[in-house]
Amino acid sequence: MKNATPAQKQLGFRIHAIAFVPTLVVLAIVNRLTGPPYWVLWVLLGWGVGLFCHWFFVLGPGARTSETS
Template sequence: MTYDSEDVEKILEIALTRKQEGEFSREQLVEMASELGISSNILETTEQKWLAQQKEEGSQRTFNTFRRRAFWAHFVSFLAVNLFLILLNLITSPSYFWAIFPILGWGLGLFFHWWSVYRTEFRSQESEFRMNSERKSG
């Protein structure tokens, strides 16, 4: 009996999902690749690329977590200092609300910090991540 590539892909996909332990050894991976006619050189190259991609994705997640934590620390300090300034303003000169000026200035900076951390534009975050990585390694 012969199978076309689409059938083979479906059969292997079903077999992989039914495998209970969900993990394969390197030997099993090499054996499956050889059964599929994939040379060891191609497998090795692909495996190295995959490992590098996994490492970079982990670094990206770590970097994004660092950026989010830095933003939240900035936000908490913004709240604490500005609440103190509002109380100070109400105690010293309740007729003139001068605390609005540091709140607006710092709030603008906080907004841009939020924008740089949580914007949806992935390319700029990736380029910033790469620049940060190059700075650390260089």
């Protein structure tokens, strides 16, 4: 996505975030119904770090305003 516009990058982040929420809700319900060990926390941690990094480099302070090749 090197040549993506800021709007395309923001859309990519939104899709990532929208997929994150319902998936984690479903996994949390499944994990709650199956009982311990509560593995959903590892999924939340791993995917949450990925989502945070995606935000950081697309919309947050790590976002580049101009590409230097």
